[in-house]
Amino acid sequence: MSTTIRKAREEDWRKIYELYASLDEEDLYLRFFHFYRMSEEEAKELAKGKDHVTFLAEVDGKVVGEATLYNNGEFSLVVDRGYRGRGIGTLLVRRVIEEARAMGIELVKFYTLSENYPMVVLAKKLGFFLSFNEDEVKGELKLKVLCVNS
Numbered sequence: 460m461s462t463t464i465r466k467a468r469e470e471d472w473r474k475i476y477e478l479y480a481s482l483d484e485e486d487l488y489l490r491f492f493h494f495y496r497m498s499e500e501e502a503k504e505l506a507k508g509k510d511h512v513t514f515l516a517e518v519d520g521k522v523v524g525e526a527t528l529y530n531n532g533e534f535s536l537v538v539d540r541g542y543r544g545r546g547i548g549t550l551l552v553r554r555v556i557e558e559a560r561a562m563g564i565e566l567v568k569f570y571t572l573s574e575n576y577p578m579v580v581l582a583k584k585l586g587f588f589l590s591f592n593e594d595e596v597k598g599e600l601k602l603k604v605l606c607v608n609s
């Protein structure tokens with residue numbers, strides 16, 4: 460199995476649309492915090508990346524995961540159920556962190572449900588600080604700003 464993490468391109472919109480069309484209600488809720496069916500237009504917007512950067516995880520050419528980082532440092536992701544537990548979510552979040560650093564973002568953050576055990580485990584492993592509030596959890600990771608003296 461060869462997994463590739465790469466930035467989404469405009470022409471990827473259909474692959475993104477198909478990934479989202481294949482998700483069940485629970486996954487859609489965890490990804491967007493509400494039940495949501497993505498339209499073709501919205502998939503195109505996501506692929507375009509105006510105020511965000513979207514990464515895709517591909518396994519043997521099939522898109523099986525997506526992570527989006529917004530300019531304010533917030534990100535969210537999803538991995539196809541058939542491909543979970545193989546480190547793809549971890550690879551996507553590592554790539555998000557790398558991109559955020561390159562963009563000069565000082566804090567990356569995500570929100571999810573406290574019961575979302577895989578995301579909680581993943582975030583702890585990568586050093587996120589987690590604050591639990593009723594049924595929600597917020598994860599934050601401070602990034603060191605690289606100073607370049609010219």
Ligand SMILES: CC(C)(COP(=O)(O)OP(=O)(O)OC[C@H]1O[C@@H](n2cnc3c(N)ncnc32)[C@H](O)[C@@H]1OP(=O)(O)O)[C@@H](O)C(=O)NCCC(=O)NCCS
Pocket residue numbers: 486489490534535536537538539542543544545546547548549550569570571575576577578580581584
């Ligand atoms: C959260 C999510 C992205 C993780 O994706 P993944 O590809 O399974 O992630 P990884 O394989 O890197 O696993 C992360 C950790 O969770 C653990 N894990 C995965 N599935 C698990 C499960 N069902 N039960 C317990 N632990 C689980 C893994 O063991 C791993 O820990 P480890 O590295 O110490 O073994 C995926 O579960 C998902 O898409 N969930 C629905 C959408 C969502 O919750 N998005 C997050 C919103 S911010």
